[in-house]
Structures are given as structure tokens and as C-alpha cells.
Amino acid sequence: MSIFRPLVFIGAGVLLAGIPYFVTSPYVMHLIILSGIYIILALSYDIVVGYLGMLSLAHPAFYGVGAYTSVLFVMKLNAPFLLAFAVAGPLALIVALIVGYPALRLSYHSFAIVTLAFTLIMRIVWINWEGLTNGPMGIPGVPRPRFVMPFLGTIDIETSTGYYYFILILVILTCLFIYLMINSRVGRALLSIRENEILAETLGVNAFKYRMIAFGIGAFFAGIAGSFTAHYITFVGPEFTDFYYITMLLIMVILGGSGTIHGVILGAIVFTFVPEYLRISPEFRDVIYGVILLLTIIFMPGGIGGRINDMMESRKRTSHGAVGNN
Amino acid sequence: MALLETIDLTKKFFGLTALDKVNFHVDQGEIVGLIGPNGSGKTTLFNCATGVLPVSGGSVKFRGEDITNHPIHEIALKGVSRTFQIIRIFPKLTVMENMLLAIQQHQGERIISSILRTAHVRRLERQARERASELLDFVGLTSLKDSLAGHLSYGQQKLLEFIMAFMPNPEVVLLDEPAAAVNPTMIKKMMDHIIQLNEEGYTFCIIEHNMDVVMELCHRVVVLNYGEKIADGPPAEVVKDPRVVEAYLGTEHAAA
Numbered sequence: 001m002s003i004f005r006p007l008v009f010i011g012a013g014v015l016l017a018g019i020p021y022f023v024t025s026p027y028v029m030h031l032i033i034l035s036g037i038y039i040i041l042a043l044s045y046d047i048v049v050g051y052l053g054m055l056s057l058a059h060p061a062f063y064g065v066g067a068y069t070s071v072l073f074v075m076k077l078n079a080p081f082l083l084a085f086a087v088a089g090p091l092a093l094i095v096a097l098i099v100g101y102p103a104l105r106l107s108y109h110s111f112a113i114v115t116l117a118f119t120l121i122m123r124i125v126w127i128n129w130e131g132l133t134n135g136p137m138g139i140p141g142v143p144r145p146r147f148v149m150p151f152l153g154t155i156d157i158e159t160s161t162g163y164y165y166f167i168l169i170l171v172i173l174t175c176l177f178i179y180l181m182i183n184s185r186v187g188r189a190l191l192s193i194r195e196n197e198i199l200a201e202t203l204g205v206n207a208f209k210y211r212m213i214a215f216g217i218g219a220f221f222a223g224i225a226g227s228f229t230a231h232y233i234t235f236v237g238p239e240f241t242d243f244y245y246i247t248m249l250l251i252m253v254i255l256g257g258s259g260t261i262h263g264v265i266l267g268a269i270v271f272t273f274v275p276e277y278l279r280i281s282p283e284f285r286d287v288i289y290g291v292i293l294l295l296t297i298i299f300m301p302g303g304i305g306g307r308i309n310d311m312m313e314s315r316k317r318t319s320h321g322a323v324g325n326n
Numbered sequence: 327m328a329l330l331e332t333i334d335l336t337k338k339f340f341g342l343t344a345l346d347k348v349n350f351h352v353d354q355g356e357i358v359g360l361i362g363p364n365g366s367g368k369t370t371l372f373n374c375a376t377g378v379l380p381v382s383g384g385s386v387k388f389r390g391e392d393i394t395n396h397p398i399h400e401i402a403l404k405g406v407s408r409t410f411q412i413i414r415i416f417p418k419l420t421v422m423e424n425m426l427l428a429i430q431q432h433q434g435e436r437i438i439s440s441i442l443r444t445a446h447v448r449r450l451e452r453q454a455r456e457r458a459s460e461l462l463d464f465v466g467l468t469s470l471k472d473s474l475a476g477h478l479s480y481g482q483q484k485l486l487e488f489i490m491a492f493m494p495n496p497e498v499v500l501l502d503e504p505a506a507a508v509n510p511t512m513i514k515k516m517m518d519h520i521i522q523l524n525e526e527g528y529t530f531c532i533i534e535h536n537m538d539v540v541m542e543l544c545h546r547v548v549v550l551n552y553g554e555k556i557a558d559g560p561p562a563e564v565v566k567d568p569r570v571v572e573a574y575l576g577t578e579h580a581a582a
Contacts, residue, residue, distance in 0.1 A: 177441070180441050180442065180443065181441050184440045184441045184443065184447075185426075185430045185440045185447070185451075186437055186440055186441055188419075188423065188426065188427050188430065189427070189430070189431070191416070191419065192416060192419075192427050195416050195417075195418060195419075196414060196416060198378060198398070198414070199410075199414040199415070199416070200427075201378075201397070201398035201399045201402070202376065202378070202398055202399075202402055202408060202410075202414075203399075203402060203427055203428045203431065203490070204399045204402040204403045204431035204432055204494065205399055205427075205431050206397070206399045206431070207399070213437060
């Protein structure tokens, strides 16, 4: 196992790095980049929905905040891309803290309603603040990412290969951060609040503070994903804050396996490709998604990731023999 | 000065007065028993003192400092640990994880450094593990440290909850019925643990119905009845107090 593990990582690394060389179809390349965006969105959404256990419907709002922030910085303030990109995440985080300060004191259902209202309000803001956002038309012609780095020169990202490596790095960093977070004391604190808030508080955990942290971190990554998307499709519009993303993210997280990184990644990839290939009409799509969600919750509550974990667990147990206790 | 103290503590649930101007204190090094018939307000007193329930009147003080209606976690961080009547542990986490959770906030939490696992954080974690191992060893749960807490037997869960309360080195430990629904051997063990920890300097306040336990363990006993304090003194005297006998058995016996 110990020799096997590094080999798996190296293999996966070579495979991921090599994708642009053996995927020739630009369309498939586009879907792969898109699934990268969805992986970041779904993983960050799962921090709030899975680890914190609060149903937030505000994720598309933070996605929109990140996208508009980045675009406006570049196009109105003539800021370099790197600065705009670096500001998008923190600004989404600040907005999340402002919304979260009152909202995270509410009960589960009230929180869901307030975050839903926030998403709808942000959409109205994008549509009506025409001077800044160009209203329902959105802002076309967003410049592509250009990294101006001292000593290293300038890197322009123009091809899908460039975008692929860019999103690959972002996805890896996101995964790494979330992995470290859930395995740290912060992750344990979040878990304790979800499992039993009174007990967590009795042990000294400030539940409200940790809710703010988790909500903020979730928004941070949504903002980054928003910025990337805007500079990738070279457009930003009110569509970024669409309720459609909530259904997408929920199905990715729940079918993939809430609370598992590999499951959510899998869910995000599957649900980027499946709708594209099945070419389902939007009316049918929601019905089918609803059925899939129901079936998952009834028959596989842990999602794919949970199922994989169960299988690994039982294999480990049979190989080591059952541990008895009195 | 009393370690933990309530002054005219009153708690009303709508029309019902659960605690009526209760003056209660626990001094450093004591084992205080809190007894009384069902519904007399013992657990309510614990809940008000630890911030779990908002107080209707009066005040709660810890080392002379007012902590009335402070958030639960703040009171916990000051050094007031407690257990619950119905066991509260995290069944989906392992025994060790439960133990680590019980201390991490007390070590101070810096979010970014704990995520990035700086040397300081790793050292704290190692200290926490050592402390947890000592306590697990103390009650004999070491072999189960990697089992899920939910898989433990009732008595083992009770022991786990008990030692979790000691992880942060608390000033005072409030135990809500530590001997309830536990077999006699385990009761004996639990009592030995409490006595030993008391000798090491821990202060206790114990709600208990088992009078054998109360008589043997407690230095002082406080009796509540219908939310009022009716007696406060050494166990041997309190059980003879006519008002206490009346509260438990009715007026006829008190007269006899």
C-alpha cells in the first residue's frame, strides 16, 4: 500500500497534466474546464451544506459577486488581472460575513429563506444597477487573463490549454485547502456543531464564530470561481446569480456524497457532462434531477462518496478482523 | 470566596417557577451534592449556571465575576465543565476525536495557523493527545480509543463523557447523575474516580439520586424542592432534616 500510493498520485498527475494533449475536441476541452469550475463551486458549497449542515441558497450570489468584482476591477479601474482575481474571493467573503452576521443566528429553515432572498436581491441588483453592471445585457468583451509578473514576464491565457492548466491549479489548491481544513481543529469544530450544537458549546466551541468562518470560506471560493468563469467566457451577466446553480450544486453534492471530497468531485464532473450529452430540455431536466435526488436520498444517503467510504471501511475491517469490545 | 455561586437565582418557564431565589455555592476543593425529588429544579440549576438556559432573575458568579446569561462557550472556557443527564457525546466520531474536541478551544484557536498546521498547532495537538491518553488510561478506555464513540456500551459512553469534562483542566465540574442507569461495579469505579480526582484538586458539584453515592462522596449536600433550597449542610445532618424527609416521603414520616 505504501509503495502503491505515490504511484497512484504520480499516475494521476501525469494523466491530469496530459489531458490537453490527448483530448482533441475543443468541445470536450470546454466541458472539462467547466467541470473544473463546478468542482470548486460544489466543494465550497459542501463546506456550508455538508460540513456546517446549513442549507445556504446564497452560493450563486457569491459566484456573481466574484465575477462582477473581477470584471469591474479590470474594465472600469484598469486593474491588472491578477489584482482583480485576488480581490474577487476576499470581497465575496466580506459580503458573506455581512449577510451571515444576522442570517447565521437563525434556525435552519429561516437561514435557507434569508439566503434565498439574498440571491434574488443580488440578481435584481445586477439587472438594475445599469451604470455599473450594464443591466440585463451584462458586460461582454471581458479581457482574458494576463499575468504580469515581475522577473518572470507576462503570461497570456488565450487557449483552452492555458485555461485548463489555470483551472487545474485552482482545483488542486481548493482541494488541498479544504482537505487541510476538514482535518484540522476547525474541521472538528464544524463537525461538532453539526452533530450536537449544545454539546459543542458546552465544550467551548463558539458555534456562531465557526458558522461565520465556514460560510465565509465557502463564499471565498465561489468568488474565485466567479472570477475565473467571467474571464473564461469573456462575459459577465445576471445569469451568474441564477437559481439554476443551486439545483446543480445540490445534486452534485448530494449524489456525489456530501462531506466527501472525492465524491463531490465525481458528482461535479458527472453532472457537467451528463446534461450536455443527454441534451435534456430544461423542463424535463428539473423533473429528472428531482427524481435522482429523491432516489439518492432514499437509497444512498451518503451519495457515491459515502458508498465508496463504506466499501473501503468494510474491506479494511475484514482484512484486520473485527475489533471486539464489551 | 466561592468558586461557583448563584445569588437569588430564579428561573420561570412561563407561569411555572422552576427555581425560586436559590442561593447556592460551591467552594474550591469541595464535592457538593445537589439532591431533591424529581422536578425540583436540579438540572435547571445546572442549565442556568452554564448558560444553557437564560436566567429569569438573580445572578450567577464564577470566582466573584458575574457570568449570568453569558454564552455557553464563554462559561465553558472560564473553567466550568459539565456532563448531561442523558449522555452527550459525538457518536459518529472516535473516542480520541471526542477527547480532542473537548480541549481544542481551551488551547486558543487561530484559524489559519490551525488549517496550515504550524509547528505551534502540532505541538498543541500532541499535548492534547497526551492528556487524552492519560485520562483514557485512568478510566481504562485506552483500548477503545479508535472505536466510534457510538459503538461503546452505555457505561463506557458515560465514562467517556465523564473524562471529556476533564480534558481542559476545569476549575469546577458539574456532573448530572453520573451513577444513573449504571451497574453497581461501574458506580463503584465512578466513585473511586471522583474521589481520586478530588484529591488531585478538582472541585465537583454532583446531581445524584443514589443516596449511597451521595452519602459517601459529598462533603456537603444541598436539597432543592419545588425550586426552593430547603437544606444545606453535611450529608448526615441533611438526611435527618424534617423538611428533607417531608419532601421525599411526605408529612407523616416527618412527624414520626
